Amino acid sequence: MTVTEAAPEAVKRAGTSVEFRGLRRSFGEVAALDGLDLAIAPGELVALLGPSGCGKTTALRVLAGLEQVDAGEVLVDGGDVTGVPANKRDMGMVFQSYSLFPNLAVRDNVAFGLRLRGVAAATRRRRAQELLELVGLDSHGHRYPHQLSGGQQQRVALARALAIEPRVLLLDEPLSALDAQVRTQLRDEIRRLQLRVGITTLFVTHDQEEALSIADRVGVMRSGRLEQCDTPAELYQRPATAFVAEFVGTMNHVPGVVAGQEVVVAGHRLTLAEPAGARDGQLVKVLLRPESVTLTAEADGQALVSDRSFRGAVTRVTATLPDGTTLLADLPSVTAADLQPGAQAAVRFAPQPVLLAEGE
Template structure:
């Protein structure tokens, strides 16, 4: 596959959802969804099953109607415009390749429907196959390719028509872990190279955080937060986002100091959202494993029960005296001596913490 140059030209269309509502009987799949995607940006929608992420993508594609709201592409509302007139490229979880067509003819299929001359469409297909690293397979049929290769053909076919927007509906979920990681990186390189606006729907948080410029976390048809992966992880706007993205410890605590702090296992931590509870309230505090520190102490407040080596990081589980399990992600060198049965003191860093909703 060709390498990506340092400078990329953002040539894609802008996309904006305004107050989208979509109901299926008593189920509200989209509940006033607002989202703006800049030209050339890759936004991933992430959330649990039924949160509305796929419905939002299908609305943009023209495959799903809306009950209210606007879908703007380069400032023009496309609600009511047929799917085949929206100039969108789409890649599904199922590859949907034509088994009776060669790889090259699969890629050129959309161009043929648009009446592009044979020579021009064959040239374009060859360019796209080179881009996805499948030039040598152009005369093969889909059944002669691996799953990852088939998905690259589907991606090349979507890009061949030079769409204004690329839509990816969980395109990697049917692949094994290693191929999924490799193809995920290839999709990102291609997206940057072409400069196309992309909406990527996935249920895999690692996938979303690694591939997107911004990640939107959805819940019950609404957008809880849409931010860069680093911002989303480090500063979640809500407890739902905090628990859905990454791993969280849920620890018992007591609100203190005018509801601005919380006492957790003998430590006082600052609340990220003070004033929502009164002093003395029992709450559940959310702390990421990498914020937890463990220090060996024979009279410590916890005992190590599990020690899971993960390369540079080791996840250590310690059990508090009340039976609460605490996960700590520590440098493997520092965690080497914290074997099961070791008494430890537990610390939680200085970052403000959220409370479970």
């Protein structure tokens, strides 16, 4: 089955646009949302990523109608739904906990929302079966939740959310209760289904790998605001701020000295991505990704290799600079054979603009 196959008519519908305009929501003195602006295109999957307390789950709950805002607007297909109650918003939601009814068979769990809407029994059965086929559980309709694995239960929860043909699908860390292998499989399955159905989706997660692998765009949140919302590649390769750079992926903190629009790092001059605010001669910490660092075994090299970790096609080499700074380099395994612990290595950096660490 491929993502380009036509979806069953019961679940196929055009995507819906969503927009947050200046959302503000405080809990006491804590601002969960501080002027959040975000636009989601029809059929797009946007993941919200950020540390605990950044406001990502609050934003999802606001869209669901489960949380009210202090200020701002929520638009769905251009219409203001800010004051519309949750049961009138037509949203499908999947939580971290499966929240299935233990006394109902799988087929009845999927059809539950349709029953509440007064859909005829025959139509409910047909749609439930279509959705179970969509999530690969068409032969499990007679079983009960306790007879399913965690991954299968979450598939049922996803089918139930899609059964009511929601305008928007909301996923609140739906994979965090699953083990690593199942999480990866179901992550890919969710993306396949989302593309197949064409439904606009907001996905909240604290797992950066999850967000980068599943989303059309990823929004990194901090203190109730979006630091950056971009494609996974753009977010990783061209982070807009030091916070985004450090939150997404791994970063080296390497000492440097500002020299005009450049910074000198271990004898190399690199362009500053954000020169404003840095003065000549200022001591700073430069952010460098491990894949931007190259180590070459040389007897008079300035770095000392202290560790190495084989990761298949890539080997992560840990080295120490003369000032004691630890440096991580991700190198092709075929070229890293000489970089054993105790070896001296020359250091080079990719010629690309760099960011400075905050507060350094």
